[in-house]
Amino acid sequence: MTARTTAPPELTVTDVTVRFAGLTALDAVSFTVAPGSVHALIGPNGAGKSTCFNVLSGLCRPATGTVRLGDADLTRLAPHRIAALGVARTFQNIVTTQGTVADNLMLGRHVLSRAGFAAGALRLPHARREQRAHLDRAREIAGLTGLAAHFDSPVALLSYGDRKRVEFARALCLEPSVLLLDEPVAGMNAAERARTVEVVHAVRAELGLSVVLVEHDMGLVMRLADEVTVLDFGRAIAHGTPDEVRRDPEVLRAYLGTGAEGEEDAA
Ligand SMILES: Nc1ncnc2c1ncn2[C@@H]1O[C@H](COP(=O)(O)OP(=O)(O)OP(=O)(O)O)[C@@H](O)[C@H]1O
Ligand SMILES: [Mg+2]
Numbered sequence: 001m002t003a004r005t006t007a008p009p010e011l012t013v014t015d016v017t018v019r020f021a022g023l024t025a026l027d028a029v030s031f032t033v034a035p036g037s038v039h040a041l042i043g044p045n046g047a048g049k050s051t052c053f054n055v056l057s058g059l060c061r062p063a064t065g066t067v068r069l070g071d072a073d074l075t076r077l078a079p080h081r082i083a084a085l086g087v088a089r090t091f092q093n094i095v096t097t098q099g100t101v102a103d104n105l106m107l108g109r110h111v112l113s114r115a116g117f118a119a120g121a122l123r124l125p126h127a128r129r130e131q132r133a134h135l136d137r138a139r140e141i142a143g144l145t146g147l148a149a150h151f152d153s154p155v156a157l158l159s160y161g162d163r164k165r166v167e168f169a170r171a172l173c174l175e176p177s178v179l180l181l182d183e184p185v186a187g188m189n190a191a192e193r194a195r196t197v198e199v200v201h202a203v204r205a206e207l208g209l210s211v212v213l214v215e216h217d218m219g220l221v222m223r224l225a226d227e228v229t230v231l232d233f234g235r236a237i238a239h240g241t242p243d244e245v246r247r248d249p250e251v252l253r254a255y256l257g258t259g260a261e262g263e264e265d266a267a
Helices: 049-056 079-084 101-110 116-121 125-144 160-172 190-207 218-224 242-246 249-256
Strands: 011-020 023-033 038-042 064-069 087-089 178-182 210-214 227-232 235-240
Touching: 011 049, 023 038, 023 049, 023 064, 023 227, 038 049, 038 218, 049 087, 049 178, 049 210, 079 087, 087 160, 101 125, 101 160, 125 160, 125 190, 160 178, 160 190, 190 210, 190 218, 210 218, 218 242, 227 242, 227 249, 235 242, 235 249
Parallel strands: 023 235, 038 210, 038 227, 087 178, 178 210
Antiparallel strands: 011 023, 011 064, 227 235
């Protein structure tokens, strides 16, 4: 497996505000994802987590604020330009039901394909070589995400947990420096969750990329995240290590709706 030789660039979100009609979904939100770290974005339902991912991936343009990846300004770029600069994402709800695992991973690779579809269709030798290299890499990524045994299986026949991981693997096929995971274990059983935690650890160790994680499973956030940003009604109310934020009175208030100092289990 090819590990990244240089650290991924820092991802910096500065004063991002998003409004939908009368609602401020994100209100001057700032945070920084350190190179190679797992950064969790948590908060109650409707806090603005997915909206934040939509801004990071170019699906939503903020009213104000900036998003930078190293020296590159991502703020108003189209989604495919942002993906090409190294930010890949998964979606909160599964979208993949068609084709085999290999087909889905190769969709991720096509964005990187230099030979292009025309040369591929004409079966030119360099295009065939490139295609083979992409297939080999897709197979490696399937191995890393625990999907090797299912590489040629139709996605529709896989378990729910495996299908969620196909999404994850497809995003990795873009060779991102930053991977955005929106609720990667939502709806999974305990065994599938544990498997996904292992896969995130393996991906990070092997590929050295940064991960931004939106997740409601606090046990998983505590185990995976180096840093946490807490959103509540569109505002970033806390930043810190998992241990720091779970003790933060404002965070406890946001989750419990009361001033509940000392009730640490709630976070
Ligand atoms: N396209 C949109 N148009 C109008 N309002 C929207 C739109 N997208 C999101 N919202 C609103 O913005 C707020 C933030 O939504 P968002 O989906 O970002 O929350 P979330 O933190 O991801 O919640 P969840 O944990 O339920 O996934 C919510 O009040 C939501 O209803
Ligand atoms: Mg969401």
